[in-house]
Amino acid sequence: MRFSKTIRRVGTATILAATMGGASLAAEVADRVFTGGVVWTGNSDSADAEAIAVKDGRILAVGCDADMSAFIGPDTVTILLDGHFVVPGMIDNHVHFEMGSVGLTQVQLRDAATPEEFSRRIGAAAKGMPEGAWVLEGSWDHELWGGTLPDRKWIDGLTGDVPVAVSRLDGHMILANSAALKLAGVTDDTPDPAGGVIVRDEDGRATGVLKDNAMALVVGAVPPLSDQGMEEIFKGGMAHAVSHGVTQVHDMGYDWRSLETFRRLREKDEMSIRVYAFTPLDDWETLADYVAENGRGDEWIRWGGLKGFVDGSLGSTTAWFYEPYADAPETSGFPIADMAVLEGDVLGAAEAGLHVTVHAIGYQANDKLLDAFERVQDKVARDDLRFRIEHAQHLTADAIPRFAELGVIASMHPYHLIDDGRWAEKRLGKERLKGTYAIGSVMRAGAHVTFGSDWSVAPLEPLQGIYAAVTRRTTDGKNPQGWIPDEKISVLEALKAYTQENAYAGYQEDKLGRLNAGYLADFVVLSDNLFEIDPVAIKDVRVLRTVIGGEDHYLGK
Ligand SMILES: [Zn+2]
Numbered sequence: 001m002r003f004s005k006t007i008r009r010v011g012t013a014t015i016l017a018a019t020m021g022g023a024s025l026a027a028e029v030a031d032r033v034f035t036g037g038v039v040w041t042g043n044s045d046s047a048d049a050e051a052i053a054v055k056d057g058r059i060l061a062v063g064c065d066a067d068m069s070a071f072i073g074p075d076t077v078t079i080l081l082d083g084h085f086v087v088p089g090m091i092d093n094h095v096h097f098e099m100g101s102v103g104l105t106q107v108q109l110r111d112a113a114t115p116e117e118f119s120r121r122i123g124a125a126a127k128g129m130p131e132g133a134w135v136l137e138g139s140w141d142h143e144l145w146g147g148t149l150p151d152r153k154w155i156d157g158l159t160g161d162v163p164v165a166v167s168r169l170d171g172h173m174i175l176a177n178s179a180a181l182k183l184a185g186v187t188d189d190t191p192d193p194a195g196g197v198i199v200r201d202e203d204g205r206a207t208g209v210l211k212d213n214a215m216a217l218v219v220g221a222v223p224p225l226s227d228q229g230m231e232e233i234f235k236g237g238m239a240h241a242v243s244h245g246v247t248q249v250h251d252m253g254y255d256w257r258s259l260e261t262f263r264r265l266r267e268k269d270e271m272s273i274r275v276y277a278f279t280p281l282d283d284w285e286t287l288a289d290y291v292a293e294n295g296r297g298d299e300w301i302r303w304g305g306l307k308g309f310v311d312g313s314l315g316s317t318t319a320w321f322y323e324p325y326a327d328a329p330e331t332s333g334f335p336i337a338d339m340a341v342l343e344g345d346v347l348g349a350a351e352a353g354l355h356v357t358v359h360a361i362g363y364q365a366n367d368k369l370l371d372a373f374e375r376v377q378d379k380v381a382r383d384d385l386r387f388r389i390e391h392a393q394h395l396t397a398d399a400i401p402r403f404a405e406l407g408v409i410a411s412m413h414p415y416h417l418i419d420d421g422r423w424a425e426k427r428l429g430k431e432r433l434k435g436t437y438a439i440g441s442v443m444r445a446g447a448h449v450t451f452g453s454d455w456s457v458a459p460l461e462p463l464q465g466i467y468a469a470v471t472r473r474t475t476d477g478k479n480p481q482g483w484i485p486d487e488k489i490s491v492l493e494a495l496k497a498y499t500q501e502n503a504y505a506g507y508q509e510d511k512l513g514r515l516n517a518g519y520l521a522d523f524v525v526l527s528d529n530l531f532e533i534d535p536v537a538i539k540d541v542r543v544l545r546t547v548i549g550g551e552d553h554y555l556g557k
Contacts, residue, residue: 030053031054031077033053033054037084038086040531041062041514042514042515046492049064052523059517084544087526087530089245089523090462091502091512092460092502093250093502095249099167100456101237102136102225106138107121107122107124107135107166110139118140122135134223135163139167140168149175150209156177156178170457172215172318173209174219175208176208195213195335197214231265235272238271244543245461246546247546249274250275250278250305262301276506280306282345287352291354307390308357314428319362320365321364321394327427333364343375346358357390358387360389362394366393366399386505388408389409391416393437394436395442396435400445408447409448411505412451414494416457417469418468421437421472422475422476438487440486450497451469463543464539469497470538471538491535500513523547524546525546526541526544527544
């Protein structure tokens with residue numbers, strides 16, 4: 001017997017003091033013991049422990065301080081938590097790791113509030129670029145200056161021959177300069193590809209803005225990074241993640257490069273977060289073969305998940321609705337996938353034992369995807385499909401209960417709502433705001449709801465996501481009581497969505513997402529008790545320590 005049974009069952013109010021006599025006889029010696037904290041194990045509705053003992057990367061025991069002496073041997077290191085708040089390691093259910101990590105090294109446009117400032121920063125970045133390198137990412141936001149799309153003529157004079165392809169923060173539009181269009185062979189006469197738009201002015205001139213599937217015309221011309229360059233950039237991305245209390249990401253890769261990079265880093269023992277890597281859905285047969293040959297990975301890098309798309313984004317007016325956009329009446333958005341092909345891929349992947357998630361934003365996109373998932377579930381005899389919808393951003397009243405009924409996981413991104421809430425009404429009209437980021441409704445209907453950032457679309461910071469979900473205060477300060485306040489949720493619900501629900505969404509609820517004996521020792525020490533502070537202050541809470549597999553991967557102040 002490794003531990004007493006009562007220690008295994010930490011939780012439900014009782015902390016295990018009374019049982020320690022028996023346990024100490026059987027106890028193993030911990031590598032490290034963390035004591036004097038306020039620990040939320042995930043097993044009750046408030047903080048329910050004080051201390052954690054870890055050994056060999058796993059949790060040996062969780063309980064009150066007095067319990068820990070049983071696990072302390074001569075070589076055990078004791079760490080004082082000084083009353084700080086401890087939560088299970090936070091998992092981000094949706095990142096674009098390559099995009100985000102590259103973005104850390106590129107021009108920062110998220111807060112460039114005028115066309116002049118936007119152009120100035122791109123010009124400055126172009127000056128510092130080595131020969132042949134591109135100015136990329138950026139995360140610009142044209143809503144900051146009233147919604148006029150940028151134009152390559154703003155930046156051509158400042159960037160010269162240096163190619164520029166900077167993306168809107170949602171990743172569904174880029175602005176390319178003339179040098180980039182030239183390298184990519186895109187002219188005013190290039191036809192729009194299926195599922196994409198080459199934005200043109202009234203004279204038919206391509207402005208340099210490319211939407212959705214049209215982005216690939218230019219992005220395909222960017223010279224790929226070397227393997228070593230990718231690894232260095234990923235190490236920067238991992239360091240960034242742990243500094244914000246992220247212990248695992250679900251990486252929504254656009255291709256196989258992310259997974260391959262992580263596997264090389266794993267081989268060199270240089271992983272500093274855990275990763276569940278998704279590869280493109282339309283390539284599911286390749287993944288099925290890959291799994292047959294390589295298995296599904298280990299506790300640091302796993303694969304076997306696939307990501308598809310139904311539509312684009314609200315910010316780029318490419319999310320698929322039933323009715324036209326209020327501020328773009330020529331379009332209701334559109335599917336960027338052929339829905340029959342998509343459903344065939346979901347079916348094939350499900351039958352092959354793989355895990356499927358699909359991006360859907362607009363009302364129609366979510367309805368049609370739920371229909372497709374329902375038909376596939378009727379055909380496939382698996383009770384562990386755990387289909388996910390990424391974003392599930394605008395849901396009809398009929399769609400909301402279907403998540404729970406079908407067992408489809410709503411993979412939602414709360415920071416988007418405090419960002420999009422600044423301008424979504426202009427785009428949708430008041431009536432259509434119902435069902436927008438309906439986090440509370442989907443939870444109350446009993447579905448599995450999980451959270452993430454969609455980094456680099458939003459910051460890779462779970463605390464900002466919790467703040468967003470709990471307060472719904474838009475970033476422009478205009479909704480102090482919350483935007484669509486009926487959809488607010490509690491701190492407890494938000495924490496669960498970042499921990500145990502995400503463990504479930506990645507098939508790891510038996511080893512992660514809670515602080516239980518025998519689970520992997522992933523946890524985060526925060527400066528303040530999230531259950532006790534004013535929710536508005538959550539955005540200022542600091543990450544003091546990020547522990548993964550029992551080891552410190554980040555120490556803050
Ligand atoms: Zn995304």
